[in-house]
Amino acid sequence: MRTFIRLKNRHANPLPKEFRDQELRYAPELVATFVQRFTRTGDVVFDPFAGYGTTLAVTEQMGRVPFGIEYDAQRVEYIRTLLRDPAAIVQGDSRRLREYPVPLFDLCMTSPPFTERNDTFDALTNYRAPSAGYTSYLRDLAAIYAQIRQFMKPNARVVIEVSNLHGPSGITMLAWDIARAIGEVLHFEGEVVVGWDSYGYGYDHSYCLIFRAPDR
Secondary structure (H helix, E strand, C coil), rough: CCEEEEECCCCCCCCHHHHHCCCCCCHHHHHHHHHHHHHHCCCEEECCCCCCCHHHHHHHHHHCEEEEEEHHHHHHHHHHCCCHHHHHHHEHHHHCCCCCCCCEEEEEEEEECCCCCCCCCCCCCCCCECCCHHEEEEEHHHHHHHHHHHEEEEEEEEEEEEEEEEECCCEEHHHHHHEEEEEEECCCEEEEEEEEEEEEECCEEEEEEEECCCCC
């Protein structure tokens, strides 16, 4: 697989009006690229931070079996309108992953909720609860992926789309910090840099970090 790709950040379907000030989806073409590379028809694709359901909808359209978890109940209801199988999305907190009927999967693909170093709200609660700090956020992500590891089929891959953040308060090296944190529980296999026609967060590119289970 190429380690640098160019994509357009486009969506065929606009979000419902209640979400339109929260346009944080990655492009369906990005999902299709990795689903095509790492799975076959009938394989299972898991998204632990389902957001607005892009991974799940594209996966289902490509003949794979989707399953996702999303914290926000309103988003879950929206995702169910996109899927033939509404049971493929569960409302919940991925920090308690073992409480949900997560299937063994062939690919896990997501973009986790982003946070800056000085954010005062917890990204993993959809920014509703107070933050315990940036280090706690990274520790929670590592704990989530330690649980995810238990549901990986032998040749499964984990893909995480993330960016560093360049804002008014400076730079948060989010992509690199996540790579290090999750690299403690999964084997880091490499990254694909995605050049976008438009993106945000102060950059015009993001990283797709690729992991597999450690050698046993």
